[in-house]
Amino acid sequence: MTGVAEATxxxxxxxxxxxxxxxxxxxAARFAADIVRPGMLHAAYVTSPFPHARVVSxxxxxxxxxxxxxxxxxxxxxxxxxxxxxxxxxxxxxWDRVLFIGDRVAVVAADTVEIAAAAAAAVDVxxxxxxxxxxPEAALAPEAPVLHPDAAGYAYLGGGTRPTVPHPNVQGHGxxxxxxxxxxxxxxxxxxxxxxxxxxTHQSYLEPRASLVWLEGDRIRVVTTNKAPFxxxxxxxxxxxxxxxxxxxxxxxIGGDFGGKGLSIDEFVLYHLARVTGRPVRxxxxxxxxxxxxNTRHAARIILRTGVDPDGRILAHTSRVIxxxxxxxxxxxxxxxxxxxxxxxxxxxxxxxxxxxxxxxYTNQVPAGHSRAPGQPQNAFxxxxxxxxxxxxxxxxxxxxxxxxxxxxxxxxxxGQPWHGTDGAALLAKLRSASRYDDRTANIRSVGAKGIxxxxxxxxxxxxxxxxxxxxxxxxxxxxxxxxxxxDQGGGAHTVFQRIVASELGVPLEQVxxxxxxxxxxxxxxxxxxxxxxxxxxxxxxxxxRALKKRLGDRELEEVGALEVIGEAAxxxxxxxxxxxxxxxxxxxxxxxxxxRQATLVADVGTVINPVALRGQLEGGFVFGLGQAVMEDLRVxxxxxxxxxxxxxxxxxxxxxxxxxxxxxxEDPGPGPFGAKSAGELANPAVGAAVANAVHAACGxxxxxxxxxxxxxxxxSRRSGS
Amino acid sequence: xxxxxxxxxxxxxxxxLEIAADRLLIDVIRDDCGATGTKLGCGVxxxxxxxxxxxxxxxxxxxxxxxxxxxxxxxxxxxxxxxxELTPLQDAFIRDGxxxxxxxxxxxxxxxxxxxxxxxxxxxREVRDWMMGNLCRCTGYYGIERxxxxxxxxxxxxDGRGLGGQRPPSLS
Numbered sequence: 001m002t003g004v005a006e007a008t009x010x011x012x013x014x015x016x017x018x019x020x021x022x023x024x025x026x027x028a029a030r031f032a033a034d035i036v037r038p039g040m041l042h043a044a045y046v047t048s049p050f051p052h053a054r055v056v057s058x059x060x061x062x063x064x065x066x067x068x069x070x071x072x073x074x075x076x077x078x079x080x081x082x083x084x085x086x087x088x089x090x091x092x093x094x095w096d097r098v099l100f101i102g103d104r105v106a107v108v109a110a111d112t113v114e115i116a117a118a119a120a121a122a123v124d125v126x127x128x129x130x131x132x133x134x135x136p137e138a139a140l141a142p143e144a145p146v147l148h149p150d151a152a153g154y155a156y157l158g159g160g161t162r163p164t165v166p167h168p169n170v171q172g173h174g175x176x177x178x179x180x181x182x183x184x185x186x187x188x189x190x191x192x193x194x195x196x197x198x199x200x201t202h203q204s205y206l207e208p209r210a211s212l213v214w215l216e217g218d219r220i221r222v223v224t225t226n227k228a229p230f231x232x233x234x235x236x237x238x239x240x241x242x243x244x245x246x247x248x249x250x251x252x253x254i255g256g257d258f259g260g261k262g263l264s265i266d267e268f269v270l271y272h273l274a275r276v277t278g279r280p281v282r283x284x285x286x287x288x289x290x291x292x293x294x295n296t297r298h299a300a301r302i303i304l305r306t307g308v309d310p311d312g313r314i315l316a317h318t319s320r321v322i323x324x325x326x327x328x329x330x331x332x333x334x335x336x337x338x339x340x341x342x343x344x345x346x347x348x349x350x351x352x353x354x355x356x357x358x359x360x361x362y363t364n365q366v367p368a369g370h371s372r373a374p375g376q377p378q379n380a381f382x383x384x385x386x387x388x389x390x391x392x393x394x395x396x397x398x399x400x401x402x403x404x405x406x407x408x409x410x411x412x413x414x415x416g417q418p419w420h421g422t423d424g425a426a427l428l429a430k431l432r433s434a435s436r437y438d439d440r441t442a443n444i445r446s447v448g449a450k451g452i453x454x455x456x457x458x459x460x461x462x463x464x465x466x467x468x469x470x471x472x473x474x475x476x477x478x479x480x481x482x483x484x485x486x487x488d489q490g491g492g493a494h495t496v497f498q499r500i501v502a503s504e505l506g507v508p509l510e511q512v513x514x515x516x517x518x519x520x521x522x523x524x525x526x527x528x529x530x531x532x533x534x535x536x537x538x539x540x541x542x543x544x545x546r547a548l549k550k551r552l553g554d555r556e557l558e559e560v561g562a563l564e565v566i567g568e569a570a571x572x573x574x575x576x577x578x579x580x581x582x583x584x585x586x587x588x589x590x591x592x593x594x595x596x597r598q599a600t601l602v603a604d605v606g607t608v609i610n611p612v613a614l615r616g617q618l619e620g621g622f623v624f625g626l627g628q629a630v631m632e633d634l635r636v637x638x639x640x641x642x643x644x645x646x647x648x649x650x651x652x653x654x655x656x657x658x659x660x661x662x663x664x665x666x667e668d669p670g671p672g673p674f675g676a677k678s679a680g681e682l683a684n685p686a687v688g689a690a691v692a693n694a695v696h697a698a699c700g701x702x703x704x705x706x707x708x709x710x711x712x713x714x715x716x717s718r719r720s721g722s
Numbered sequence: 723x724x725x726x727x728x729x730x731x732x733x734x735x736x737x738x739l740e741i742a743a744d745r746l747l748i749d750v751i752r753d754d755c756g757a758t759g760t761k762l763g764c765g766v767x768x769x770x771x772x773x774x775x776x777x778x779x780x781x782x783x784x785x786x787x788x789x790x791x792x793x794x795x796x797x798x799x800x801x802x803x804x805x806x807e808l809t810p811l812q813d814a815f816i817r818d819g820x821x822x823x824x825x826x827x828x829x830x831x832x833x834x835x836x837x838x839x840x841x842x843x844x845x846x847r848e849v850r851d852w853m854m855g856n857l858c859r860c861t862g863y864y865g866i867e868r869x870x871x872x873x874x875x876x877x878x879x880x881d882g883r884g885l886g887g888q889r890p891p892s893l894s
Binding site for chain 2: 015017018020021022023024025026027028029030031033034203204205206207208253254255256257258284286287288488489490491492612613615616617619620621622623624645646647651652653654655657660
């Protein structure tokens with residue numbers, strides 16, 4: 001065997017060749033919607049046209065009489081079953097009231113998609129409209145109608161009891177305080193308060209969700225686009241009252257996730273349809289329904305108040321964040337029932353005293369759930385715009401203000417905890433040089449360039465946490481097989497695992513196969529998400545390789561015969577890393593159209609395992625953030641999503657993306673295998689503020705809401721006379 | 723609904739089907755022919771995941787009736803590699819990060835194949851103009867442009883007016 005250290009570095013130095021690459025470029029990779037079963041039926045839903053209404057009656061006569069219709073179910077048959085990742089508040093089918101436009105009232109199974117759709121259209125539902133709550137502030141009024149009067153009876157998964165809420169229309173709520181906030185404000189030279197709003201956006205994976213359910217003996221088999229198959233098994237078990245041992249979930253290639261595919265909403269009724277018809281039943285979501293009726297990113301209103309000394313050093317901070325949670329909290333997996341980083345309102349800075357309050361509120365809007373770095377794009381937009389406004393008012397360079405306040409190891413940040421992560425000063429120094437900030441800003445000044453400006457913004461993301469395990473087998477011929485429950489959502493997980501195991505064992509990559517298993521074939525896995533795969537599941541792969549090395553001793557793989565070890569990993573401590581952007585924007589003086597001329601990203605990623613995929617995550621994260629920054633707005637009018645196709649809901653095309661320079665910090669090791677950190681949610685949240693700050697630098701106009709559009713700049717410039 | 727006898731070649735293989743007049747090409751390819759490499763995304767001709775070549779012309783299969791291909795020659799992603807040998811474009815998509823989740827990849831490859839037939843040595847602007855109709859939510863498009871440049875003989879480097887021609891970062 002080659003020396004491990006030597007093998008490790010030599011394998012990790014080479015750009016990777018994706019394990020699933022060949023299948024994905026030849027069309028051989030099969031996604032959930034590509035799987036068919038003999039006798040398979042197709043599902044279609046009857047959905048509410050009202051944001052809030054009582055279901056008076058449902059008449060199935062016409063639908064049931066149509067040739068090719070095999071079953072029609074209503075909420076009366078599935079009552080009282082509800083679904084959800086943590087709080088199960090979403091009825092499989094509504095039986096009493098509908099809470100948003102798109103809420104499901106009935107489901108059809110038919111021989112073809114067309115017949116199912118026609119039958120769904122033939123179901124006659126009588127509604128009695130109720131007053132709709134379309135604004136979170138209205139939902140919080142003392143006399144507001146209570147949207148979930150039966151909340152006390154909802155299942156709350158994951159142990160413990162649901163945290164109490166200050167108003168029945170609140171999904172989740174949190175307050176955190178540290179330091180002497182009042183004294184901090186009293187000692188402040190200036191106190192700044194700003195209010196920001198962020199539009200609702202959609203994850204916009206290009207693969208609509210799909211699922212297929214059939215019964216096989218007493219087994220319930222599920223093929224799905226859900227990225228956390230073990231969690232889905234648990235949700236199905238609780239909702240349907242069926243033991244987990246009878247449910248087998250198969251989630252293979254997933255056509256993009258970005259947080260949205262942790263929530264399943266079809267598999268539950270498909271089980272009932274399969275049970276009633278005795279046939280496999282499939283649902284493939286129409287893209288319009290993706291945009292209208294799944295779990296979006298939360299729209300938010302954020303009020304930040306910060307006191308500073310004459311040099312701009314932060315002395316005290318308070319914040320109040322209100323997220324529009326929509327009709328159901330079902331899409332949120334975390335215990336607080338808020339977006340994961342709902343309370344991270346001034347991330348990346350030394351904050352000696354803070355009081356942070358955040359909440360997610362029920363409304364009659366599209367349910368909101370998790371989307372890439374949940375809560376962070378909203379809070380990062382507010383915080384980094386706020387910092388820029390403070391710098392301008394104090395007459396301090398925006399870069400200098402950040403350098404004075406940026407968190408360094410040991411400092412207390414907005415969470416009240418000592419920071420142990422990236423040295424923020426080193427990160428900003430690298431950004432200053434990599435982006436040629438001084439040259440660029442001096443050039444813009446010296447030539448008197450109008451309409452061009454540089455904006456900066458920094459961001460923070462935790463390194464993933466959780467527990468995972470995998471099985472490593474040696475075959476009789478000396479080949480190594482890693483058996484994992486991690487699905488492939490595009491991040492390159494399986495290639496990460498292969499490289500880790502091959503590196504640690506000092507064997508060629510071809511000798512290590514990575515085999516993804518269904519939930520009955522591999523150890524429990526927490527799924528893809530929360531920036532977890534490389535640090536947590538990657539550590540489990542490394543632990544398995546180390547366990548195997550120990551068992552091997554001096555023997556070669558070919559000598560030991562069949563052998564099996566388990567690798568387990570737990571990452572429970574809070575570790576974080578940091579990134580920052582410098583972005584050059586040009587604003588057309590007549591049309592106010594924004595063009596990003598160039599972007600520089602500096603990211604602290606620790607040890608790199610898959611260099612090509614890492615780069616792709618950072619580049620893709622930037623463009624994901626850019627979409628939210630300049631164009632994405634899932635517009636809702638009177639409760640109805642009006643951007644219901646990918647022509648109206650605009651996401652970036654190849655023509656929209658600017659030249660991007662990426663610089664990595666790799667020296668500071670993270671908790672992951674060989675010192676790796678996370679990258680998947682590291683780059684997107686801060687882009688919105690970087691754009692808003694660059695636009696302000698370019699044309700003197702401040703936009704306080706996302707997305708930063710030409711219309712808003714124009715309107716604001718007219719208002720302020722800039 | 724009237725039915726039609728439809729004759730065409732799919733990736734070089736003659737096909738003959740009896741289909742209803744309102745069937746969409748995407749459904750006939752995927753459901754009747756079992757060629758599931760071509761994906762359905764937005765369903766309204768915006769995202770490009772269903773891109774196929776009809777007599778070499780780029781078409782969104784979610785928009786056209788299947789009868790449109792009667793007597794014509796259809797190429798899908800399954801028809802790009804010959805005898806198991808990847809095309810330079812397919813290989814470059816793997817080496818340069820031209821895909822992540824892979825759902826838009828068949829459409830990207832089909833569109834890029836058509837591009838390189840039309841413009842064998844495209845510059846960055848030609849790539850971006852041509853590929854604008856193929857959305858990708860994972861890569862941010864940088865890897866796609868790098869891959870097309872590599873396959874066109876530009877060695878994976880953009881022309882400098884493009885999205886940036888850096889090589890992947892390595893440990894150092």
